[in-house]
Amino acid sequence: MSEKTPTYCMACYVGPDPIKVRVEDGEAVGIEPNPDAAEISPSKGRPCVKAWSLLDKLYDPNRVKTPLLRQNPEKERDEDPEWREISWGEALDILGEKLRKIREEKGLTDDNNYPNLALTLGGAGVPEGHFGTLTAFLSSWGGPMDLTLGSGQGISCYHSEHIYQEFWHRAFMAISDLPRTKYMLSFGHNTNASDGTGVWKSAEARERGMKRTQVEPHLSISGATSERWVPIKPKTDPVFMCSMIHVILHEMDWEDSCDLQFIKEMTNSPYLIGPNGYYLRDKETEKPLVWDQTDETAKTYDDDGIKDYALTGKYQVSGVEIGPDDDRWDHEKVESKPSFQHLLDAVEEYTPERTEEVCEVPEGTVREVTEEFTEHAEIGSTMEIEGEELPYRPVSITLGKTVNNAPGGLESCWARTVLLMLVGALEVPGGTIGADTKLYPPYHERWSSVRPGDAGHMEQALNYTSKEKWNVPGKMISRGPYMKLSPFNSYRGWATGIGPYTLAWMFMADPPENWPEPSPPEVWMVYRANPAKTQFDPELVEEEIKEIPFTVHFTAYLDETSQFADLILPDHTDLEGTQLKLTMNRHWQHVLNRRGYILKQPVVEPLHNTKEITDILTEICDRVGTLSDYNEAINRGLITGGIPFSDDYYDYSLEPDEKYECDEIWDRACKAVTTGLSEGEDEHDLEWFKENGYYAVEMSQLERYLYPKMKEENLRYELPYQEKMNRVGEELKRRLNEEDIYWWDEKLEEYKTLPTGRDYLEVWEKFYNERVENPEEYDVWLLSTRSMQYAWTSNVESPAMKEAAENMMDFGGVAINPSKAKEKEIEEGDKIMVESPFGKTEGIAILKEGVRPDVAVIVGQFGQWKAPFAQGMDIPNVKDHTRLELDVLDAAGAGADIAKVKIRKAEEKVEE
Ligand SMILES: Nc1nc2c(c(=O)[nH]1)N[C@H]1C(S)=C(S)[C@@H](COP(=O)(O)OP(=O)(O)OC[C@H]3O[C@@H](n4cnc5c(=O)[nH]c(N)nc54)[C@H](O)[C@@H]3O)O[C@H]1N2
Ligand SMILES: Nc1nc2c(c(=O)[nH]1)N[C@H]1C(S)=C(S)[C@@H](COP(=O)(O)OP(=O)(O)OC[C@H]3O[C@@H](n4cnc5c(=O)[nH]c(N)nc54)[C@H](O)[C@@H]3O)O[C@H]1N2
Ligand SMILES: [Mo]
Numbered sequence: 085m086s087e088k089t090p091t092y093c094m095a096c097y098v099g100p101d102p103i104k105v106r107v108e109d110g111e112a113v114g115i116e117p118n119p120d121a122a123e124i125s126p127s128k129g130r131p132c133v134k135a136w137s138l139l140d141k142l143y144d145p146n147r148v149k150t151p152l153l154r155q156n157p158e159k160e161r162d163e164d165p166e167w168r169e170i171s172w173g174e175a176l177d178i179l180g181e182k183l184r185k186i187r188e189e190k191g192l193t194d195d196n197n198y199p200n201l202a203l204t205l206g207g208a209g210v211p212e213g214h215f216g217t218l219t220a221f222l223s224s225w226g227g228p229m230d231l232t233l234g235s236g237q238g239i240s241c242y243h244s245e246h247i248y249q250e251f252w253h254r255a256f257m258a259i260s261d262l263p264r265t266k267y268m269l270s271f272g273h274n275t276n277a278s279d280g281t282g283v284w285k286s287a288e289a290r291e292r293g294m295k296r297t298q299v300e301p302h303l304s305i306s307g308a309t310s311e312r313w314v315p316i317k318p319k320t321d322p323v324f325m326c327s328m329i330h331v332i333l334h335e336m337d338w339e340d341s342c343d344l345q346f347i348k349e350m351t352n353s354p355y356l357i358g359p360n361g362y363y364l365r366d367k368e369t370e371k372p373l374v375w376d377q378t379d380e381t382a383k384t385y386d387d388d389g390i391k392d393y394a395l396t397g398k399y400q401v402s403g404v405e406i407g408p409d410d411d412r413w414d415h416e417k418v419e420s421k422p423s424f425q426h427l428l429d430a431v432e433e434y435t436p437e438r439t440e441e442v443c444e445v446p447e448g449t450v451r452e453v454t455e456e457f458t459e460h461a462e463i464g465s466t467m468e469i470e471g472e473e474l475p476y477r478p479v480s481i482t483l484g485k486t487v488n489n490a491p492g493g494l495e496s497c498w499a500r501t502v503l504l505m506l507v508g509a510l511e512v513p514g515g516t517i518g519a520d521t522k523l524y525p526p527y528h529e530r531w532s533s534v535r536p537g538d539a540g541h542m543e544q545a546l547n548y549t550s551k552e553k554w555n556v557p558g559k560m561i562s563r564g565p566y567m568k569l570s571p572f573n574s575y576r577g578w579a580t581g582i583g584p585y586t587l588a589w590m591f592m593a594d595p596p597e598n599w600p601e602p603s604p605p606e607v608w609m610v611y612r613a614n615p616a617k618t619q620f621d622p623e624l625v626e627e628e629i630k631e632i633p634f635t636v637h638f639t640a641y642l643d644e645t646s647q648f649a650d651l652i653l654p655d656h657t658d659l660e661g662t663q664l665k666l667t668m669n670r671h672w673q674h675v676l677n678r679r680g681y682i683l684k685q686p687v688v689e690p691l692h693n694t695k696e697i698t699d700i701l702t703e704i705c706d707r708v709g710t711l712s713d714y715n716e717a718i719n720r721g722l723i724t725g726g727i728p729f730s731d732d733y734y735d736y737s738l739e740p741d742e743k744y745e746c747d748e749i750w751d752r753a754c755k756a757v758t759t760g761l762s763e764g765e766d767e768h769d770l771e772w773f774k775e776n777g778y779y780a781v782e783m784s785q786l787e788r789y790l791y792p793k794m795k796e797e798n799l800r801y802e803l804p805y806q807e808k809m810n811r812v813g814e815e816l817k818r819r820l821n822e823e824d825i826y827w828w829d830e831k832l833e834e835y836k837t838l839p840t841g842r843d844y845l846e847v848w849e850k851f852y853n854e855r856v857e858n859p860e861e862y863d864v865w866l867l868s869t870r871s872m873q874y875a876w877t878s879n880v881e882s883p884a885m886k887e888a889a890e891n892m893m894d895f896g897g898v899a900i901n902p903s904k905a906k907e908k909e910i911e912e913g914d915k916i917m918v919e920s921p922f923g924k925t926e927g928i929a930i931l932k933e934g935v936r937p938d939v940a941v942i943v944g945q946f947g948q949w950k951a952p953f954a955q956g957m958d959i960p961n962v963k964d965h966t967r968l969e970l971d972v973l974d975a976a977g978a979g980a981d982i983a984k985v986k987i988r989k990a991e992e993k994v995e996e
Contacts, residue, residue, distance in 0.1 A: 085109060086104050086108045086868065088107070089119055089685065089776075089937060090103075090121070091104075091659065091684050091777075092665065092682050092686075092773075092775070093131050093132075093134065093390075093658070094210055094214065094876040095134040095138060095282065095658070095879060096130075096134060096207070096210060097137065097280075097672055098672055098673060100213050100283055100667055100670070100682050101125060101127070101131050101132070101281050101779060101867050101900075102124065102125050102131075102666045102778065102937050103116045103118050103131045103135050104116045104117070104185065107688060110688060111688065112659055112911025115131060115135045115138070117131060117276040119647075120776075120777065123677065124667045124679075124778055124780050125170060126285050126676065127282070127700055128284070132280050132281050132283070133872055133873050133888055133912070134872070134873065134874075134885070136885070136888075137500065137875075137884060138657070138868075138922060139573070140879075141166075141659075142657055142658075142659045142688070144882075145955065146642075146881065146952040147640055147641055147644060147691075147692060148405065148639060148640060148652055148693075149654065149693060149694070150169045150170070150171075150654070150693040150694075151169070151170050151171070151172055151174070151648070151653055152167040152168065152651070153168045153170045153174075153652075154168075154650045155167070156680060158460050159629075159630045159995060160702070160839040161949065161950075168447070171909065172232075172695055175651060175705060176649060176681070177705060177707065178653060179653075179707075180703075180706075180707025180708055182537065182607050182634055182732075182776070183607060183704065184708050184724045185608065185677055187709075189247065190606060192227040193228055194603045195561065196601060197228075197561050197600070198230065198563075198600075198603055198605070199227075199229050199270055199560060200605055201230070201332060201605060201606065201608075202229065202231070202233045202608045202610075203222070203608075203611070204234055204235060204407065204609070204613050205231070206237055206565075206610075206613020206615075206618070206644070206876070207236045207876055207878055208237045208238070209581070209860040210612060210875070212665070213663070214655075214658065214697065215612075215697055216662075216696065216697040216701060217702070217714070217722075218611070218701060219717070220715075221704070221714060222714050223722055224705050224710040224711075224717055225710065226710065226713055228520050228560035229831065230562050231580035231581075232562040232564030232566065232583040232585055232977040233563065233585070233589070233608060233615075234566075234583065234585025234588065234613075235618045235619070236583075236615070236617075236620070236945075236979075237874070237927050238580070238582045239489070239582075239584065239585045239978045240618075240980065240981055241621070242483065242484075242487065242488050242977060243488065243489035243490075243582060244378070244488045244493030244494045245257065245258065245488040246582045247495075247497070247573055248494060248497045249497065249501075249660035250503050250522070251496075251802070253501070253790055254379075254521055254524060254530045254533060255517070256520040256521055256578070256672075257499075257672050258482070258500075258519070259480070259516070259517060259675070260482060260789070260816060261480065261515055261520045262289045263285060264513050264514040265515070266462075266478035266479070266481045266514065267296075267457065267460035267479045267517060268286070268482065269297050269457060269479070269482075270296060270297065270310075271299045271300070271325070271481070271482070271483075271486070271496065271500075272299065272301075272484030272485075273483055274304045275482070276304070276306070276486055277304065277305055277319075277869065277871055284338070289708075293600060294311075295310075295460070297308040297310060297568075297603070298311075298313050298314070298319065299311070299443075299445075300314070300315070301315055301867060301935070301936045301940045301941075302315070302869065302899065303315070303933075303935065308893070311452070312348070314445055314453070314540065315443070315444075315935075315936050316445050317442070317443050317936070318339060318865045318939065318982055319845055319982065320444075320838065320845055321443075321496050322492050322496045322498075323438075324439055324494070324843075325499035326839055326841045327450050328454045328499075329427075329434070329458065329499065329503060330697070332454060332914035333873040336458065340527055341463075342463070342507065342511075342571045343461070343475075343507050344462045345510030346507075347395065347424065347505065347506065348393040348395065348803055349393075349506075350505075350800055351374070351505055351801045352423050352803060353393075353395055353542075353804065354385065354393035354394060354395055354422050354423070355385060355405070355539075355807075356382065356399065356420040357420055357423055357837075358403065358415060359413075359418055359419065359420070360407060360413055361810055361837055362405040362811065363405060363406075363539060364405060365661050366384050366404075367402070370404070370946050371386065371539070372384070372385050372419075372539050372540065373385040374387075374393050374394070375383070375401070375422065376389075376394070377391075377393070377397075378391035378392045382399065382401045382402075385800070386540060387845070395424040395425065396422065398420070398421050398425075398887060399419070400417045400419060401418065401420050402418070403415055403418075406811075407811060408812075408814040408815040409550065409815055416528075423807075425614070426837070426838060427804045427838060431839075431841075433841065436448075436450040442843045442938075451537060457479055457507070459511055461477045461479045461507035462476060462607060463477065465477075469786050470784060470785055472786060474609070474791055475513070475791065475853045476514050477507055477508050477509035477515040477516030478513075478515070478670070479509050480515060481500045482502060482515055482516075483497065483857070485983060486868070486980050486981060487781050489974070489979065489980050490844075490972065490973065490979045491834075491972070491973075491974045492844030492847075492974075494834055494974065494975070495839045495840065495843055495844075496614070497856045498839055500516075501803055501969040502804045504516050508883055509625065509849070510790075511791050513769045517675065517788060518790065519671065519672055519673060520670050520672055521577075521670075523576050523577045523579060524577065525576065525577055525726075526844040527577070527668065528668060528670070528679050529783070529787055530790060532789070534544045534790060534793045534799065535824075538756070538797075540797055540799060540800045540912075541799060541800060541801070541907065542802070544808070545575065546574060548567075548568065549812050549815035549816045550815065551819070554819045555568070560693065561600065561954075562588070563602040564584045564875070564977065565584065565587060566579060566580070566582075566584055566977075569584060569587070569816075569831075569975075569977070570976045570977060572812070573574040575901075578693075584973075584977020585977065586620060586977045587973075588770070589628050589968055592631070593628055593991070595822070596825070596827050597826075597827060598824045598825050599825065604628065605632060606634065607634045607636070608629075608636070609636045609638070609780075610637045610638065610645060610649070611684075614643050614644060614645045614877045616645040616647070617644040617877050617948065617961075618876060618877060618963065619968070619969050620963055621968035622644070622977050624967075629645070629906055630648055632918070635648060635650050636651045638653045638654075639652060639653075640654060640657055640881075641881055642950060642951070642952070643950050644951070648832060649910050654693075654695075655696065655700060656686070656696050658687070660686045660688065660690045660691070661696055662683075662684060662685055662696060662746055663683075663684045664680070664681050664682075664683055664684075664750050664757065665683075667780060670788075675788050676683055678782055678783060679687075679780060679781065679783055679784065680757075680779045680781055681724075681758075681761075681778060682777060682778035683754070683770075683774065683778065685774050688898065698746040698750070699745065702744065702746075711741060712741050714741050714974065715741075715742070716740055718738055718749065718862055719737045719738055719755075721756075723753060724760075724984065727756055727757045729753070729756045730756075733766070734755070734756065736752040737752075747900060748811050751769050752850060754769050754770045754773050755767050758779050761781050762781070766779070785988075792863070804838070806835075806836060806838070809836070809837070812835065813835020816828075816832060817829065827970070831975040834974060842869070844971070845865075848878065848980075851984075852983070852984035854920060862921075862986045863938065864904065864985050865938055865940070865982060866898075866920070866939075866942065866962050866982065866983040866984070866985045867939060867941050867981065867982055868943075868945070870943070871892055871894075871895055872892075873886075873889040873892070874889065874943075876945055880945070880946065880948060880951055881952065881953045886957070887994070889943070889944075894930060894941060894972060895943045896928060897927050897928030897930045897943040898916060898918060898927040898928065898929060898987070899931075899934050899935050900931065900940045900987065901944075902932075903937045903956075904937045904940075904987070905929060905931050906964075908988055910931075910988075912931045912988040913929065913952055914929045914990070915989070915991070916990055917989070918940070918965070918985050918986075919958055919985055919987075920984065920986075922983075923965060925964050926958065927958065927960040928959075942959065942962055943959070945961060945963070947959065963981065
């Protein structure tokens with residue numbers, strides 16, 4: 085008998101993607117599209133290749149089939165942990181007892197106020213699609229829990245983008261407004277590999293005529309399907325972008341080629357800047373001043389009578405500057421310039437000729453790309469959306485993960501956003517829009533958090549840097565101290581997901597001066613993450629994990645992190661589990677017209693002695709004594725993205741002290757969300773969802789753009805001049821220095837008002853050169869790139885993915901340029917040695933013209949030494965050549981997957 089069961093794939097963060105699983109005689113045999121759910125899918129119900137890896141995972145002979153308990157106390161790579169198979173009852177009793185002890189004996193925090201319980205989630209949001217009632221579990225704990233002992237997620241993702249796009253345009257991700265965009269300029273954003281099912285929309289746009297320029301050191305599959313590939317030197321992207329700004333402002337007639345109305349009315353460009361670098365404000369109202377060039381006088385920025393804002397020039401104006409800690413400078417007739425003039429001055433030196441030198445991109449290319457960009461912006465054109473006329477600016481700029489993390493990341497984000505500002509393509513149809521908001525709830529719409537803050541800009545929820553609030557004695561502190569060191573990281577929503585995880589490991593290993601020493605947590609729970617493989621410094625991370633008294637790994641197969649765990653808990657895999665998941669209208673790489681809920685349901689009976697995560701968490705809470713808090717958290721709507729289990733016109737609440745089965749909880753959730761979303765019109769239960777798959781309601785198209793809301797609230801983007809950043813950075817410096825902390829000073833130099841145009845590759849050049857005797861021998865930049873088939877290390881065990889990936893370019897080895905190969909006498913298929921100051925790894929040479937001679941590229945995250953299937957794959961990993969050191973991290977704790985190496989034939993090493 086054959087049937088098709090609707091469910092979702094969430095193998096990567098682009099999901100949940102609706103799919104149907106074909107089941108024959110009780111066996112899942114195929115994955116199919118789900119066209120019935122086209123309206124909630126960026127690809128109209130078509131899954132990407134990764135959905136097939138779910139079948140492999142289900143039937144993987146190497147799966148963990150029952151809970152396992154370590155018998156051998158020695159935690160080493162080559163020690164057998166001597167796993168003993170145990171029952172769920174025993175496993176949950178052990179964990180329950182450990183957690184109860186923390187609450188009742190040890191206390192929730194240690195002497196330095198670090199939480200005794202830590203929890204790590206991996207894969208950039210993927211756990212949300214599988215972790216059942218985990219949000220209610222977090223709440224039921226009722227106190228501090230450390231979420232910053234993180235894996236490679238966040239700190240090697242689109243890190244600066246997450247932070248600063250939330251600041252500048254309330255978005256975790258800034259994307260092209262597909263299909264309306266006509267020109268997409270991508271800096272190392274590998275759309276065709278990394279956008280999951282979102283790739284369908286960019287293919288559709290290209291078919292319709294959208295042009296793409298891919299700026300990237302190697303010709304990725306995204307570059308291969310673009311009009312133009314610009315092989316830039318790694319980590320020099322901000323120089324290229326600043327140079328584009330130079331071309332617009334110093335070579336073109338900018339009054340003609342820029343969107344002046346946008347610049348004058350929607351940004352801080354006309355704000356006057358005082359001699360100390362802060363806005364010059366009206367003494368009474370403290371509103372920033374601008375210069376009206378018609379009336380030749382200063383006015384507050386929102387004065388109704390402004391005839392024409394001056395963008396350039398110098399003016400003698402009286403006012404007050406408000407600096408760090410409310411320092412004030414009162415001025416009488418002081419020289420001040422509009423922020424735009426500061427921008428003009430700052431980019432004057434960033435000529436295409438300099439760019440040619442730094443980025444190794446011909447100056448002509450910089451000019452051509454800039455021209456294409458400004459021409460495609462169609463300044464002046466408009467589009468009607470739901471009866472409102474909005475500017476139409478069909479150009480977008482997207483950034484990849486190595487561009488927008490680590491030193492240079494902030495500057496890249498700034499330059500990108502300023503370029504968009506110049507042509508008015510920010511948050512308008514066709515332009516670059518925010519797909520997601522994760523720091524400012526509610527997450528399904530952005531407008532309600534776009535509220536007036538200081539100086540005519542949006543209100544921001546930054547971490548405190550004031551004297552009273554920065555260091556409150558006795559307050560909980562995370563090992564990755566985002567609240568103390570990273571003000572722009574914020575403290576709301578997903579803030580811990582982008583915390584400085586790097587610092588957590590580094591500070592545990594080697595506490596910096598005058599900083600409370602972080603202990604290892606008493607208990608560490610790891611869910612769908614593999615930090616021992618995906619963090620920057622696997623060796624250091626391993627050493628620190630060994631110090632943790634009790635580690636629980638929730639995992640499907642034993643991997644590098646499991647090797648150091650004490651307890652292994654296998655939950656049901658994706659095709660065996662039950663969960664209701666929000667399907668968002670705006671999510672990572674896509675924006676849709678509907679939002680709602682989609683069901684993950686078992687397509688077959690569980691194959692092994694695994695357990696549904698919801699049931700695991702319920703059992704833990706029961707043992708810890710927090711069941712009623714957990715049930716109440718569920719009732720409050722914590723597992724449904726905010727829709728409570730009861731309201732004026734419905735009540736599906738759980739009894740506080742009763743233990744509910746997974747299906748009962750989700751059945752009530754189904755009824756609550758459908759009743760809640762439809763305001764009482766519909767009520768659907770779990771059975772209905774099992775049949776129908778999802779439930780969604782329509783969203784306004786206007787809300788896709790921030791523009792109408794910014795206009796309505798009379799707000800301006802905090803661009804191009806970073807007044808607040810300057811102030812906050814200075815305050816943080818004072819706070820740290822007041823406690824004799826100076827090791828973070830260098831990082832604080834990032835908090836600039838305008839870009840530095842720096843060649844950021846120098847950061848890595850210096851770092852690696854200092855660690856070897858013959859730096860000139862290390863002549864290759866090793867980079868990482870994604871494949872559509874693999875999601876981090878989470879599906880490396882799938883033979884089907886390997887088979888599919890083997891048909892794709894660059895996969896299976898180290899891609900190098902034939903000229904470099906010739907120099908080193910390497911031939912296609914040769915075994916080569918990749919060597920850095922930190923290690924040697926072997927791989928197979930792939931010769932390819934589409935890679936810079938000074939660059940080598942590795943697809944994916946391999947180099948497994950434990951995961952049973954993947955360890956036979958023999959593909960090296962960039963992270964085996966990167967280290968956790970402040971020098972190569974940015975002010976938010978992020979690093980980049982880039983290493984300086986030398987490459988030679990492997991045989992030579994054997995002879996040594
Ligand atoms: N070399 C290199 N390294 C990188 C990157 C790179 O580009 N190159 N990228 C970095 C980035 S951007 C990110 S976001 C991180 C991601 O890295 P992580 O956050 O660590 O995430 P994953 O690698 O997906 O974690 C995989 C874990 O999930 C488990 N798992 C898989 N399926 C299941 C299941 O059904 N149930 C349970 N309980 N567990 C399951 C696996 O067993 C494994 O332990 O990697 C980073 N590391
Ligand atoms: N299939 C799949 N999709 C994924 C993921 C996955 O694991 N698998 N992971 C998701 C996650 S968590 C993330 S963070 C994203 C990452 O998404 P992307 O950033 O789009 O993905 P990558 O392919 O890792 O990255 C980057 C490209 O940047 C180029 N590059 C490296 N250094 C530089 C540089 O200095 N300048 C420029 N211009 N280019 C450079 C490399 O050549 C590479 O092709 O992907 C997401 N999507
Ligand atoms: Mo990521």
